[in-house]
Every structure is written in structure tokens, then in C-alpha cells.
Amino acid sequence: MDWFHQLFATDPDLAAMALLFLALLLAVTFGYLILRQREHWAGLPKIGSRIQFLWVLTTVFWIAILVNPKLLILYIAFIAFLAFKEFLSITPTRRADRRVLFCAYWTIPIQFFFIWRDWREAFVLFMPVFVFLILPMIMVVVGETKGFLRAWSTLGWGMITTVFSLGFLAYLIVLPIGTSTSASGGGLFLFLVGLAQLNHAAQYYFGKRFSDPRLSLKVSATRNWASLGGSIVVTAPVAWLIGPSLTHFSAPTNLLLGLLISVCGFIGYIILSSIKGDLQLKDRGSMTPGSGGVLNRIDTFVYTAPIYFYILSYLLGEVQ
Amino acid sequence: MKLVQALVFFLVVRPLVMIVIGLNVRGRENLPDYGPAIIAANHNSHLDTLTLMSLWPLDALHRIHPAAAADYFLSNRVLAWLSLNIMGIIPVDRQRKNRESDPLADMAKILERDEILILFPEGSRGEPEQLSRFKTGIARLAERHPKTPIIPVFMHGLGKSLPRGDFLLVPFFADIVVGQPVYWQGSIDSTMEAYQRAMNELSTQVVVPTWE
Numbered sequence: 001m002d003w004f005h006q007l008f009a010t011d012p013d014l015a016a017m018a019l020l021f022l023a024l025l026l027a028v029t030f031g032y033l034i035l036r037q038r039e040h041w042a043g044l045p046k047i048g049s050r051i052q053f054l055w056v057l058t059t060v061f062w063i064a065i066l067v068n069p070k071l072l073i074l075y076i077a078f079i080a081f082l083a084f085k086e087f088l089s090i091t092p093t094r095r096a097d098r099r100v101l102f103c104a105y106w107t108i109p110i111q112f113f114f115i116w117r118d119w120r121e122a123f124v125l126f127m128p129v130f131v132f133l134i135l136p137m138i139m140v141v142v143g144e145t146k147g148f149l150r151a152w153s154t155l156g157w158g159m160i161t162t163v164f165s166l167g168f169l170a171y172l173i174v175l176p177i178g179t180s181t182s183a184s185g186g187g188l189f190l191f192l193v194g195l196a197q198l199n200h201a202a203q204y205y206f207g208k209r210f211s212d213p214r215l216s217l218k219v220s221a222t223r224n225w226a227s228l229g230g231s232i233v234v235t236a237p238v239a240w241l242i243g244p245s246l247t248h249f250s251a252p253t254n255l256l257l258g259l260l261i262s263v264c265g266f267i268g269y270i271i272l273s274s275i276k277g278d279l280q281l282k283d284r285g286s287m288t289p290g291s292g293g294v295l296n297r298i299d300t301f302v303y304t305a306p307i308y309f310y311i312l313s314y315l316l317g318e319v320q
Numbered sequence: 321m322k323l324v325q326a327l328v329f330f331l332v333v334r335p336l337v338m339i340v341i342g343l344n345v346r347g348r349e350n351l352p353d354y355g356p357a358i359i360a361a362n363h364n365s366h367l368d369t370l371t372l373m374s375l376w377p378l379d380a381l382h383r384i385h386p387a388a389a390a391d392y393f394l395s396n397r398v399l400a401w402l403s404l405n406i407m408g409i410i411p412v413d414r415q416r417k418n419r420e421s422d423p424l425a426d427m428a429k430i431l432e433r434d435e436i437l438i439l440f441p442e443g444s445r446g447e448p449e450q451l452s453r454f455k456t457g458i459a460r461l462a463e464r465h466p467k468t469p470i471i472p473v474f475m476h477g478l479g480k481s482l483p484r485g486d487f488l489l490v491p492f493f494a495d496i497v498v499g500q501p502v503y504w505q506g507s508i509d510s511t512m513e514a515y516q517r518a519m520n521e522l523s524t525q526v527v528v529p530t531w532e
Contacts, residue, residue: 085342089477089493092530098483102490279529 007066013245014187018065021194025051025058053297054197061193065186069173070116072189076170077112082294083162084108090279090295091154096144103138104155107131111167118174127164132156161272161302162295168305169193175312187246192308194242195258196300199235199265206230219274228266235262249315260311261304268302326378328406337374340491341367341481345375346525347498350471353380356431357501358470360458360515363440364479369407371478371494372438385410385430386438410437424461431465441515454519459511462504469501472515474522480531497522 008015029051036048057075064071088101107127114123136152143151172192173185203223210226217224239258240251247254272295337343351359353376361372369386376384390411393403403409410426430437439461441454458470477494499522505511 082342085491085493088491090527090529093480095480095483095531098486098488098490102488105491280527 011065011184011187014065014184014190017187017190017242017245018062021190022058022062025054029055050297057193061186061190064173069184069186072173072186073112073116073170076166077108079294079298080112080163080166081105081108083166083298084158086293086295087158087162088155090276091158092150093154094144094147094151096142097139097151097155099142100135100139100155104131104135104159107159108163111163112170115167115170115174120171123167123171127159127167131159162298165302165305166298168309169301171309172312175309175316187248188312191239191242191246191257192261192301192304195235195239195261196265196304198238199231199262200269200300202231202234203227203266203269217270219270219277223266223269223273228263231266232259232262235259253315257308257311260307264304264307265300268299268304272296272299272302322382322405322408325381325406325408329374329381330378333370334374337367337371340489341371341478342491342493343371343496344493345496345498348375350498350500351375352436352469352471353377353383355383355433355435355437356465356468357436358431358458358461358468359436359438359473360441360470361438361473361475362519363442364475365482365484367478367482367494368440368475369438371475371496372473373407375496382408383435384408384438385435387412387427387440389414424457424464427457427461428464431461431468437461454512454516456508456512458515459504459508462511463508466504469503470511470515471501472499472518472522473497474499474519474526476523476526476528495526497525 032047032051060072060075064075084105093101111123111126114126135155139148139152139155169189169192172189175185175188204227206229207220207222207224207227210230211224212226215225236255236258239261240255243249243251243254243257247257249257276295359372361368369388373381373384373386385408388403388407388409388411390413393409394400394411403411410430412426413421413423427437427439439458441456441458443455462468462470474497475494477492480490480492481494482489499518502511502514502518505514
């Protein structure tokens with residue numbers, strides 16, 4: 001229990017919050033188990049797999065804050081690998097591009113190495129500049145010119161939405177923290193991930209509760225404008241409530257961050273939804289290669305993580 | 321239980337199959353732990369056999385025997401040792417120099433010992449991710465052992481990860497659909513037809529993005 005005492009001594013707020021989240025997750029899991037006993041509702045397996053994912057994430061998070069926060073970087077790198085693999089598995093690819101895809105996988109260790117070492121410039125530039133320069137070149141040299149634009153657009157989009165976006169989530173762990181705020185990388189991470197999950201649940205609830213056709217979106221049966229409105233109403237106040245212990249920013253800033261997590265989470269969901277719709281994967285459920293898997297779990301971070309990261313680095317820079 | 325085989329599967333094959341490649345398995349409950357049974361799958365990649373075998377618990381592995389071409393898998397000492405001891409293959413003589421010998425005898429023996437035989441009725445891996453014509457060996461085995469279930473397995477994705485003639489492994493998720501058993505139908509043709517129908521039905525359960 002030494003580690004635990006140490007955590008409480010160095011960052012009591014984070015420890016308390018992490019315990020609170022753990023208690024919440026326990027409560028949700030019990031609720032889910034009871035529901036599963038009593039009801040046969042089609043949505044339950046989906047919720048079950050999300051709860052399972054949250055337990056893994058929570059376990060890794062606890063080990064990370066107790067032992068070494070950088071373990072989270074490795075874990076997120078692994079999720080990025082799974083998400084990228086899932087993306088490649090559900091989109092059309094060309095056989096001629098096997099070597100290009102092989103190289104594309106190697107961007108993951110490189111990108112997360114930059115994060116591990118806290119090389120901010122390299123991290124930010126590597127994907128959009130170097131990878132977008134070199135991979136298309138390899139594609140032209142070893143691949144085929146027929147269908148090039150489509151193949152490269154798909155691959156580039158896949159790398160940006162999985163590897164690059166999740167990198168920002170991992171970078172929170174090593175973000176240099178100014179002296180005038182006692183926020184820690186773990187706290188910033190927990191703030192984002194916790195609110196994103198809450199936001200996801202709120203979007204689902206409000207989408208079901210207010211399923212007025214005038215509010216509906218073409219892309220999704222469960223998400224509409226009521227989801228967006230409702231989730232903001234839930235997420236922003238909670239951000240304001242838990243912000244003081246996790247981010248240590250002022251109340252308006254926490255509210256703004258909550259709003260941002262809500263809006264960007266919504267955008268991420270509907271965009272990945274429309275990709276799945278385009279690939280005609282939506283009505284096939286678990287019958288699709290690796291779907292219902294990782295991409296569904298990370299959609300909420302695709303836009304949230306980079307924007308959250310830039311606002312934080314602006315705020316932290318100014319605080320310093 | 322063969323310890324070396326179980327260890328290799330636990331330390332090398334399973335991490336490779338479950339993490340690097342990643343499986344999406346449906347109908348796992350249709351795979352029996354005990355024979356006699358014939359597992360008949362389509363063949364796209366060198367990864368097929370190992371991936372299929374990793375679906376069984378470690379203590380059932382020694383009962384699983386894939387039929388594999390002797391001219392290829394016994395071609396050198398290292399490969400022969402791995403094939404015989406780790407994969408537990410039943411060597412099949414594709415050339416059949418000795419016309420009198422019974423090509424199915426070794427496979428039949430496996431079924432008589434109540435063990436499980438893995439067969440790829442397409443014969444060779446062929447063009448990746450395309451079904452080629454099935455050979456009738458499974459039906460001929462079923463004729464001799466009419467009570468033995470033939471379990472159709474459709475796989476997709478491994479041929480993308482490691483196609484024929486390529487050594488570079490590029491990870492893609494793989495789909496495996498295990499179907500209901502097919503039995504001897506009274507003639508070779510009708511048994512093959514039943515198997516073909518089952519495979520076609522299984523293949524419709526998988527979404528296949530274009531790959532050319």
C-alpha cells in the first residue's frame with residue numbers, strides 16, 4: 001500500500017477523484033449485471049463491451065498513476081494499433097499497397113516514441129508533414145497509379161483519425177505543467193476520459209428520449225440534435241464540478257472545456273458513424289471485421305483530444 | 321498433452337494470432353473438443369492452419385491434426401520437425417508415386433483414433449481470398465466414416481495479412497465463421513454439394529471490403 005500512500009501524499013485530489021470514478025464504475029457494473037439478469041434488451045451486449053473496455057482502461061490508469069504514468073502512453077499506443085488495424089480491415093485496400101501499409105504501421109512506434117520523449121515539435125510535425133510526404137511517395141514507387149487518390153486518401157485519413165488523434169490523448173501524460181497550477185497529466189487525462197464517457201452516455205440517453213424527427217440527423221438513428229443539446233447540459237456542469245480537483249483551472253475555463261468535450265465528442269461520433277454507414281457496416285453489427293470494437297470506443301477522442309490538447313497547452317503556457 | 325507444442329502455442333502462436341492479427345470468431349461452439357471430426361476450411365494463407373489451431377484450448381491441441389503436403393512441409397529438417405511436432409501434421413503425398421497406396425489411409429486413422437482432422441479441400445492456397453474448386457477428399461473420408469461430422473469453416477482476412485508468395489506480414493483483422501456440421505449424404509457429389517452450400521452460406525456472413 002506504500003504506492004497508494006505516496007499517491008495520496010503527492011496528489012490527494014487525483015487520488016480522491018480516481019477513487020470516485022472507480023466507485024462510479026463499480027456502481028454502473030452492478031447496475032448492468034442486475035439488468036442483465038432481469039431483462040433481455042438488445043442494447044445490453046453493447047453496453048457490456050463498453051463496461052469491459054472501461055474496466056481495462058481503469059486498471060491501466062490505476063497501475064499508471066501508482067507506478068509510472070508513462071505506462072498510459074504504451075497502452076494508448078496499443079489502442080492506436082488496434083484502431084488503425086480495424087480501420088484498414090473495414091476499408092477497401094489495394095493488394096499492391098501491402099508494403100505501404102506495412103510502413104504505415106511503423107508510424108505508431110515512432111509517433112509514440114516522440115511522445116514518450118516529450119519531443120513536441122517532432123510529434124506535431126511527423127504525421128502531417130513527414131508521413132504525408134514519404135508514404136505517398138512509397139505508394140507511387142512500389143504501388144500502382146490506378147486508384148492512387150482513393151487509396152492514399154483512405155490511408156491518410158485512417159492514420160490521422162487513429163494514430164495522430166490518440167497521440168494527443170497520450171501526450172497529456174507528459175505535458176509540461178506550469179508551476180502556478182498543481183494539475184497533473186493524470187488529472188487532465190482523467191478529466192477528459194471521464195467526461196467523454198459521461199458525454200457519450202448522455203448523448204445516447206437524450207437521443208432516445210427526444211427522438212423528434214425535426215431534430216434527427218441523416219447519419220445516425222440514436223444521435224440527433226437533442227443528443228448534442230442534452231449532453232452539453234449534462235457535461236458542462238459536471239466539468240465545472242470536478243474541474244477544481246483535476247485541472248485546477250478557473251470555473252469558466254472548466255465550463256469551456258466541458259462544452260468542448262461535448263461538442264467535439266458529438267462531431268467525432270457522427271463522422272465515424274457516417275464512415276461506417278458509407279462502408280455499409282451499420283446494420284451488420286458484430287458480423288463485421290473487428291467492428292463494434294476499438295473504433296467505436298475511440299470515436300469520442302478523434303476530435304476532442306487534439307483540441308483539448310491545444311487549449312490546454314495555450315492555458316498552461318499562459319499560466320507559466 | 322504435448323508440452324512443447326502447448327508452450328509454443330501459448331508463447332508464440334497465440335500472441336501472434338490474437339494480438340498482431342486479431343480474430344473475429346463466430347460459431348466457435350460448433351468446434352468439437354473431441355473427435356472424430358473433419359474440420360474443412362478454405363485456404364488462403366500459411367497462417368490458416370496455426371490460426372485455426374489456436375481456437376482450441378491448449379490441452380486439446382494434441383488431438384488436432386492438419387493434413388499437409390509432404391513435398392512442402394517435410395522438405396527440410398527444421399520445417400519437418402516443426403510440422404510434425406508443433407503442428408502435428410498428417411503428411412499427404414501429392415504426387416502419389418505409388419499407385420496402389422491409399423492416399424486417405426493416414427487421415428482415416430486419425431478419425432479412427434477419435435481425433436480431429438483439419439483439411440483444406442481447395443488443396444492449395446490458390447489466389448488469396450478467392451474460393452477455388454473443392455476437392456472431394458472430405459466426401460471420400462465421410463463415405464468411409466459416415467457418422468463423422470464435417471465442420472465447414474470460412475475464413476477471410478488471413479490471405480490479406482500473408483498472401484501466397486509473400487513473406488511480409490501486414491496485420492488485418494481476420495474473420496472466422498464456423499458452421500453447423502455436414503454429414504455423409506449418400507454420394508460423393510451430394511456430400512460435396514452440401515459442403516459447398518454450407519460454405520457459401522457462411523461466406524455471406526462476412527463483409528468483405530474490396531482488395532485487389
